[in-house]
């Protein structure tokens with residue numbers, strides 16, 4: 001009967017605490033994380049099952065959601081649930097150390113992998129867009145991307161501004177689930193930011209969660225607040241409710257050049273994620289419904305103007321970089337032939353970390369008690385006393401970041417670090433220092449888990465940008481190494497046809513079985529980053545592989 005009900009008004013929130021209704025902690029963790037993804041504190045549009053990133057969903061529809069929940073509750077400790085684009089399709093007998101859930105989202109055969117085909121299948125109820133951590137149930141709200149965004153801006157500061165963004169202005173757009181991390185990240189790096197966002201409710205949300213300091217009433221007002229803060233060397237974030245496709249060209253026209261310029265609108269999904277400028281009396285939803293081709297033309301035209309403005313700001317001295325939303329490619333499709341004249345953020349700032357298998361490691365306290373996260377913060381500070389970036393991050397994050405949904409933490413750890421952290425958490429659950437099990441996972445945006453030629457694997461040294469054997473090997477390695485649940489997705493942050501990527505989640509419940517699973521999967525998963533980059537010829541990855549004892553048969557000894 002519940003399936004027949006209209007579930008749109010249901011508020012979903014994960015259970016907290018140390019007692020479970022499922023038959024094992026992995027099943028319980030999967031259920032709570034699925035629900036946590038849709039917690040109104042966490043999800044961008046929970047009533048539509050949309051978690052973040054345009055239309056990234058946690059389950060295909062509400063009946064599928066409830067069937068997944070019910071199935072996880074009855075799933076035995078030697079069974080595996082299969083989920084196909086957000087719909088539970090089978091329960092199989094496997095074995096104790098197998099993943100309890102295997103997920104495949106949004107995958108299409110290459111020749112068919114475009115938005116047109118996907119949209120048709122989605123409309124027919126046959127698929128959903130999984131984004132990265134939406135459909136794999138390990139999204140933790142905006143904090144999840146905060147440290148990655150901080151790492152990016154801190155690297156930009158290192159490379160271009162003598163180590164700090166103090167006295168600089170960054171102009172960006174998009175204050176959605178991920179983009180909402182930008183104002184705080186720039187602030188953590190010492191700088192001032194102007195954040196353009198067309199939807200006032202998104203601005204409000206970032207103000208409430210303390211990711212954004214203040215909102216300007218107009219572009220003039222935003223520029224005044226920003227330049228004053230820059231002059232005073234004060235870190236500040238300013239929101240501006242407007243359309244980036246209009247504001248950026250306006251900055252060019254006025255002769256205002258920021259120090260940095262980037263963008264995190266959902267332009268990877270031009271039909272739904274990027275709004276073209278509209279007349280006050282115009283309803284864009286109606287236009288999209290009635291004349292999708294015209295809508296798309298308008299969007300691409302807007303993106304073309306937006307990117308041309310970024311290119312002009314770059315020529316005038318701004319540090320411009322693409323922030324992983326495929327904006328440049330949309331502009332190229334609209335005829336901007338030099339759209340790729342500014343780099344993506346991975347080759348510009350992040351690849352060195354990937355060579356060490358370093359990437360976004362995250363964990364969630366199933367107790368619901370933020371004291372558990374504080375305890376893990378302290379434990380990691382002790383475990384990695386020599387890691388200055390981690391020390392800064394955890395010390396700062398500990399009292400600055402508002403939790404959304406189940407308390408969670410993120411920090412970047414590399415190969416031979418994540419397994420140590422995971423086993424430590426397991427010990428802490430076992431001896432009662434943590435009051436309930438902990439879920440450990442990561443973004444699909446990681447060192448060795450994704451093929452995405454305009455983002456994570458842009459401009460690889462050996463030209464292997466589009467080779468997606470690597471994320472498939474990563475998925476299979478996680479399955480073979482005792483992950484709690486694994487996922488393989490297509491599209492993610494850059495859209496249909498542009499990426500394939502895999503996700504891993506593990507659970508620390510204090511048991512010997514968890515110890516074994518954590519040791520294997522949290523060693524082998526980040527190893528894929530080192531392996532992938534060593535194979536592509538990155539010297540740093542080769543030396544990490546040698547120093548940390550990876551056995552790579554094709555590497556000259």
Ligand code: NAD
Pocket residue numbers: 044052053054055145148173174175176177178179180196197198199202242243244245264265266267268269273274275276277323324325326345445492493494
């Ligand atoms: P989201 O859909 O939650 O937010 C996008 C925001 O952009 C929305 O609030 C929307 O109102 C706003 N917007 C759309 N068109 C606009 C316009 N013309 N002017 C001003 N605002 C406009 O998405 P998200 O989760 O914040 O992700 C944003 C993008 O960043 C996605 O493309 C995503 O794939 C990408 N991304 C990048 C990274 C990274 O690390 N670089 C990570 C995750 C996601």
